[in-house]
Amino acid sequence: MIDAVFDLLITKWDFFLDLLIEHLEISFLAIGIAIIFGDLVGILISEYQKSAKWTLGVINFIYTIPSISMLGFLIPFSGVGNATAVIALTIYALLPMVRSVHTGLTNVDPAIIEAAKGMGSTRKQILLKIKLPLAMPVIMSGIRNMVTMTIALTGIASFIGAGGMGVAIYRGITTNNSAMTLAGSLLTAALALLADFLLGIVEKRMQKHSKKAKRQNKIAGITILLVIVSLIVGLIFMPDPADKTIKIATKPMTEQYILGEMLEILIEQDTDLDVKLTQGVGGGTSNIEPAMEKDEFDLYPEYTGTAWNMVLKKTDIYTEKQFDQLQAAYKKKGMQWIGMYGFENTYGLVVRKEIADQYGIKTYSDLKQYASDLTFGAEYDFYEREDGYDALCDTYGMTFGKTMDLDIGLKYQALAEKQIDVMVVFTTDGQLADADAVVLRDDKDFFPSYLCGNVIRSEVLEKHPELKAEFKKLTGKIKNEDMVKMNYEVEVKEKEPRDIARKFLQTKGLIE
Structure with missing residues (x-):
């Protein structure tokens, strides 16, 4: 297994590097926001003790909510993807930050504070010159714990379509690829331990009390703060390339991984459009379809029976004779069906x-x-x-x-x-x-028809009519036995979905 993990890391280093960068972006953004707001809240409740009890009580309560539940609560408000992941991670990161700041400031020796007051120091001077420097070891300990926890917890963000190492972990579980699951887990753990090690060095340096050390610590603190603020501002005001980017989502199923790769390969080969592929969105239709309505995704593979019962909330058994009704209902929602692949996955x-x-x-x-x-x-x-x-x-x-x-x-x-x-x-x-x-045989024909096709936002198709030609190339091209074979190659022989997708497109003469 270890050999398989190293082989995978070497052969797919670019894949893991991209995920690593995404993981750092998501986790560091949450960490930066938590440090800023956590410090502010911690300082306020330490200065105004009457508010400390209920503030810490609220934060403690929120902290008890399971992370999956938190993500689910946030999806209706902030949708799927990185934004929701950052919000959830920030919420969880606030508790150790607020608690460490509050604990550090309130445990400063009262005699020192009284002496400062006797010498005429103002409240602001006591906070900045005495309390914060003396509380810094406790605050740094809280930051270390928070950073390690946040980096590790970022892995779960892939459940709602966010990036990071969780993508590799979740894909490995879904496709029965233990090597990929282990590789993603090890890289996440290594990243968390590295961050803890580096912060440990910083913490030791901050315990030095020489003038030179204090000056260096001050410069380092200002630099870190500027980096965090720059990262936040950059991500908020980053130019949106959405006009030339097609955002494709897939469910956490092997065949959906393969279909997503096919769509990306064809669209980027035959058009001047870029593709942002979000693989394995947790909850499948339950999370992807609302995200489509909010324009967070443009396109995803779906199944007719699922759309009829789960999206349109119809209670009767779907048959393909009702496809025109299905299409009409989707057009009213600003979406439409296009590119029926030819296979059924019931x-x-x-x-x-x-x-x-x-x-x-x-x-x-x-x-x-x-x-x-x-x-x-x-x-x-x-x-x-x-x-x-x-x-x-x-x-x-x-x-x-x-x-x-x-x-x-x-x-x-x-x-x-x-x-x-x-x-x-x-x-x-x-x-x-x-x-x-x-x-077993479904002797009462309970399960409806589940032909697979693409659901796309009508606005996107009108803006990029060249996509119709790409969907036409795949229409009717995949038979049930083709899909079973491709799934087998990924799930049992542990081949990569993109390699299988490319091989199939080549056999059909759709790519070189």
Whole structure:
């Protein structure tokens, strides 16, 4: 495994370097904002002690909110991507900052403060000349803890489409690529430890009390502050290249990674447009579609049945005869369907083979009488879909003994380890062929049709009509067996989605 990780880091160094830079940008921006506001709040509550108790209480309460929940709370207000990640990370970084500043300032020896007052020092002079210098060791300790925590926590930001090393970790989990998961984790840990080491050196230097050391520390502090302010201002007022950039999103599924790479390769080869590809947005349709409405994404691959039930909130079973209604409803939302790939990825149920053989389970109806003794596993959004878990159980009259929420990339592992007995699969899953499981027959035709195509904002298509030619090239080009084969290459043979996408486009004569 270690050899595989090093090989991956060497062969894809540019990929990991880009992620590393993104990780630093997101985490340092959050750190910078937290230092500025944390210092201000810490100073204020130490000077006005009556406000300290409730202020720290509020911050403590916010700190107890799980990071995933915080990201979910923020998405409706700030959308997906880096902005939401920075806001969430800043909120979590504030607690150690405010607490360390408040603790450092309030623990300065009262006798020293009284002596300063007796010598005629003003409140401002006491704060700047006495309290802050004496509290600095405690403040620096808080900064070290906060920086290490923030850099590590930034990895989870990829769940909402932000960049950073979490992209590699999440992609590795989704595509069953342990080497990529480990590589992303190790780089994140190394970055956090390096930051802690460097800040440790700074902390030791700040404990020196010579005039030269104080002067150097002051210069270093001003320099760091200027860098942080410049970074914030630069990111806020950075020129927006959106007119020439197509923002593509994909769900956290292997085939979506492949489709996203295909779109990027074709668009950048045949047009003068650039592509910003955000891979594996957590929550899939639940987060991507609202982001499309807010113009945060321009285009993403979607499935007709999912759009009908999950986006339009229709309760009937979708068939392709209803596609015109689907298209009309999307056009009213300022979006449209274009470039239907030709394959269908519908849901299915599988049961561990030993259970299927033991009880003779072949259909969903057969499963009904044994469901109460079995554990059902599915990805998170399946439990919330109109055509998901509740509707499935109602249709077949099933009640499972237990349910388990699983990341889409961990389902087959959970099945192999017997943590679950029944699970939802996609019919194009690459790992399905090697799984020790039996695919059951949907004898009541519960699951609707799920043809795959692209959803694009109408405004983008009008502004860039050249995209129509690119979608036409892929229309009807991918059969079910093609998608299964490509998914297998990524999930089982651990090949890169971009390499598989490029190879397929070459076989179709769409690229050189």
